[in-house]
Amino acid sequence: MRAHHARRSCLGWLRRLARRWQGGHPLFSRLRIGTRLAWMMALAMLVAVLLAAAGISGLAASQDSLRLVYEDRMKPVRALAQISHLMLSNRLQLQIALDEGAIVHRPGAADAVAEELAHNMEAINALWAAYQGNLDDAQERALAQRFASRRDQYVQEAVLPAITALRTRAYHDIGRPASRAHALYERAQPDIQALINLQFDAAQAAYSAGVQRYQQTYRGAVGALVLAMAVLTLLGVLLIRSIVGPLRHVIKVFRHIENGKLDTPIRIRGKDEISAVMRALQALQRKLRANEKAIDQLVYYDPLTHLPNRRLLRERLHSALEASGRDHRHRAVLLLDLDNFKTVNDTLGHEVGDQLLVDIAQRLRGAVRASDTIARLGGDEFVILVDDLPPQQTCAKEELGAMAQQLLALLQKPSRLANQVHRSSASIGISLFRHNNTTIKELLKRADVAMYQAKNTGRNGFCFFDPALQARLEHRMSLQDALHGAIDAGQLQLHFQVQVNAQRQATGAEVLLRWTHPHFGSVSPAQFIPVAEESGLIVPLGEWVLQQACMQLKRWESHASTQALVLAVNVSARQFAHPNFLVQVQNALAHTTANPARLVLELTESLMLHDIADTIHKMQTLRRQGVRFALDDFGTGYSSLTHLKRLPLHQLKIDGSFVQDIVTEPSDAAIVQTIIGMADNLGLDVIAEGVETEDQRQALLHLGCPLFQGYLLSRPLPLAQFEHWLAHHASVPTAPSNAPQPAAAWAG
Ligand code: C2E
Ligand code: MG
Ligand code: MG
Numbered sequence: 001m002r003a004h005h006a007r008r009s010c011l012g013w014l015r016r017l018a019r020r021w022q023g024g025h026p027l028f029s030r031l032r033i034g035t036r037l038a039w040m041m042a043l044a045m046l047v048a049v050l051l052a053a054a055g056i057s058g059l060a061a062s063q064d065s066l067r068l069v070y071e072d073r074m075k076p077v078r079a080l081a082q083i084s085h086l087m088l089s090n091r092l093q094l095q096i097a098l099d100e101g102a103i104v105h106r107p108g109a110a111d112a113v114a115e116e117l118a119h120n121m122e123a124i125n126a127l128w129a130a131y132q133g134n135l136d137d138a139q140e141r142a143l144a145q146r147f148a149s150r151r152d153q154y155v156q157e158a159v160l161p162a163i164t165a166l167r168t169r170a171y172h173d174i175g176r177p178a179s180r181a182h183a184l185y186e187r188a189q190p191d192i193q194a195l196i197n198l199q200f201d202a203a204q205a206a207y208s209a210g211v212q213r214y215q216q217t218y219r220g221a222v223g224a225l226v227l228a229m230a231v232l233t234l235l236g237v238l239l240i241r242s243i244v245g246p247l248r249h250v251i252k253v254f255r256h257i258e259n260g261k262l263d264t265p266i267r268i269r270g271k272d273e274i275s276a277v278m279r280a281l282q283a284l285q286r287k288l289r290a291n292e293k294a295i296d297q298l299v300y301y302d303p304l305t306h307l308p309n310r311r312l313l314r315e316r317l318h319s320a321l322e323a324s325g326r327d328h329r330h331r332a333v334l335l336l337d338l339d340n341f342k343t344v345n346d347t348l349g350h351e352v353g354d355q356l357l358v359d360i361a362q363r364l365r366g367a368v369r370a371s372d373t374i375a376r377l378g379g380d381e382f383v384i385l386v387d388d389l390p391p392q393q394t395c396a397k398e399e400l401g402a403m404a405q406q407l408l409a410l411l412q413k414p415s416r417l418a419n420q421v422h423r424s425s426a427s428i429g430i431s432l433f434r435h436n437n438t439t440i441k442e443l444l445k446r447a448d449v450a451m452y453q454a455k456n457t458g459r460n461g462f463c464f465f466d467p468a469l470q471a472r473l474e475h476r477m478s479l480q481d482a483l484h485g486a487i488d489a490g491q492l493q494l495h496f497q498v499q500v501n502a503q504r505q506a507t508g509a510e511v512l513l514r515w516t517h518p519h520f521g522s523v524s525p526a527q528f529i530p531v532a533e534e535s536g537l538i539v540p541l542g543e544w545v546l547q548q549a550c551m552q553l554k555r556w557e558s559h560a561s562t563q564a565l566v567l568a569v570n571v572s573a574r575q576f577a578h579p580n581f582l583v584q585v586q587n588a589l590a591h592t593t594a595n596p597a598r599l600v601l602e603l604t605e606s607l608m609l610h611d612i613a614d615t616i617h618k619m620q621t622l623r624r625q626g627v628r629f630a631l632d633d634f635g636t637g638y639s640s641l642t643h644l645k646r647l648p649l650h651q652l653k654i655d656g657s658f659v660q661d662i663v664t665e666p667s668d669a670a671i672v673q674t675i676i677g678m679a680d681n682l683g684l685d686v687i688a689e690g691v692e693t694e695d696q697r698q699a700l701l702h703l704g705c706p707l708f709q710g711y712l713l714s715r716p717l718p719l720a721q722f723e724h725w726l727a728h729h730a731s732v733p734t735a736p737s738n739a740p741q742p743a744a745a746w747a748g
Helices: 002-020 033-098 102-103 109-132 138-167 176-257 273-300 310-324 339-348 352-369 395-414 439-454 467-484 523-535 538-557 574-578 581-590 607-610 612-624 641-646 656-659 666-682 694-703 719-729 742-747
Strands: 330-338 371-376 381-389 416-419 420-422 426-433 461-464 492-501 506-517 520-521 566-570 597-603 628-634 650-655 685-688 707-708
Touching: 033 102, 033 109, 033 138, 033 176, 102 109, 109 138, 109 310, 138 176, 138 742, 273 310, 273 330, 273 395, 310 330, 310 371, 310 381, 310 439, 330 395, 330 439, 339 352, 352 371, 352 381, 352 395, 352 416, 352 581, 381 395, 395 461, 426 439, 439 461, 467 523, 492 538, 492 566, 492 719, 506 523, 506 538, 520 523, 523 574, 538 566, 538 581, 538 597, 566 628, 574 581, 574 607, 574 612, 581 597, 581 612, 607 612, 607 628, 612 628, 650 666, 656 666, 656 694, 666 685, 666 694, 685 694
Parallel strands: 426 461, 506 566, 566 597, 597 628, 628 650, 650 685, 685 707
Antiparallel strands: 330 381, 330 426, 371 381, 416 420, 492 506, 492 707, 506 520
């Protein structure tokens, strides 16, 4: 019961120890695995050497015991030799006894000899008895028997009679036993010698067999030890290599992964734990590669067309710029922008727009060389980086021109979009570079400038970057920046240009915006109005003009000389299209409580290109409140007569360009006549602008034009000067009543 308990607690302790050391003793983990295994190997070798040493010392002990065995085997030899020696001694004693003088004259000598003989005899008997116990050979046994009978004979016939004679002092009886002892000794001597030889040979043979056996064992043990150590070393080296080699490979792969290299080949040979680790590592590497590819795709490629995106393009541009510093070759950036892509998106929907972009990306991809990069910047903008062009600029330009032509031709091939045949076109801007003489930003900007130029020169074409154009654009950009703060800085001012009737009576004025900038000086509206339109600034700007104009109308209401004047305010298409436009006008009128009937909004023909229903709705809403509309610059733009008919217009303004040559150019006169006739038919009023000479006024009067505006009458003037002009140059037709009757005023 107690033993059982002890066994259980011992097993429990072992289990606990095993659990504690499951991950290996912490001491081991301080050493590298290779070193650890080498240490273990060394320990195993030490144990083997200790075992071998123990074996060898055991062998030495066995050699010692062999010698003892030999000694043992030599005992009978010595006993026989002693028997022979004692018999010889007896013979010599008897020889002495024969000499009567020696015994007789020496008292006690006879007894001493007798004692000696008896003692020898006893010794011989004892030796013989001991010897007889070790007989195992037949020949030896036969020899021993013969010697035993001769010894008995020797004792009976020689020794005993001699002892008796000596003790009884019968000296003359000694001669016979003495000669008998001599004879019997001589006869027994060969037997005893033969026995000695036999025993000696047997002992010798056993000993040399033992020695031989010992040496064989010794050699075998040493050989086995050397072999065991060699095998152990080899196995150890193989074991260490089989563990450390794959582990090193695993470490190498991890290091590569750490450095972002994910394509290190992993060789898996076995099924052990390290192979399992390697398999897991292989799977991890595969997953990381897939993730990296996905991330790459997300970061560097456009998800719609799968073309490189802006980021990747920037990297390629960076490399191209660096490469251009090392050679003389030209490189180029082509910025390709689809013409009217917005229309496709607006009319056919974004899905169809996307489909078109994918189709175009595919076409472009097929058209560029492998060394070139084609990227999508977003929207309908594509960039092609052409990497290898001739060092001569003319050749490079020729090559690029041909390439751009080819791209344009490619885009014009029909494609099916939403069951309709569609032909795309694009405008391409090209910026050439070499010798790393620019920046990425500058390159893209130049291509953009060139593309802008291509768009302006009729689209579906390409342009190389022109520095003069860029200067103009930059000026435009700085104008745009400056314009932002113009209202708050008080840099804007309204000028008024008078409008008169046939009797030169002032019927109203057109409000014209003036901008005086501390750095740029006086900037013409022909310059800053397009900039404001493009940037969207026209909306707040236009609102400010409206408010100022309404305030002015309100002020004029209280003066008899000005209360009948109408004010024409220019409204740009973008301002008109803005969802807040109605509110803007209504607020301006409401805040100033100006009479809407004195407000004329000048629109341009481009208005009809936009959402015509919205245009009509807005115009009608304001018209109902009394506001009137004039169509500015009539005859220069695109006018659909159908649309014209539907718009609640009040007046057509004949553009100054027709007025300019009306005297000399019959065709211009004809146009003016047509416009006047058409206005008449549509029930609209007409005013001619840009009237500079009296001849022009006469010609216009002759054609039936009732109202005039131009330098002939007055330039646009600041308020004070305008009012001064009114007071000195023209009389204003008075309004018949508070509720203005514009027709009467305009009729003059
Ligand atoms: P517009 O509305 O056709 O204005 C008439 C332009 O002709 C004015 O140029 C005026 O100074 C000029 N002009 C008047 N009489 C004569 C003449 O006898 N001979 C010549 N050669 N020119 C004459 P301005 O003031 O430079 O304005 C240019 C354009 O800028 C305007 O053309 C109008 O479209 C736009 N604009 C001016 N002010 C505003 C504004 O407040 N809002 C908007 N949206 N556009 C404005
Ligand atoms: Mg105008
Ligand atoms: Mg005009």
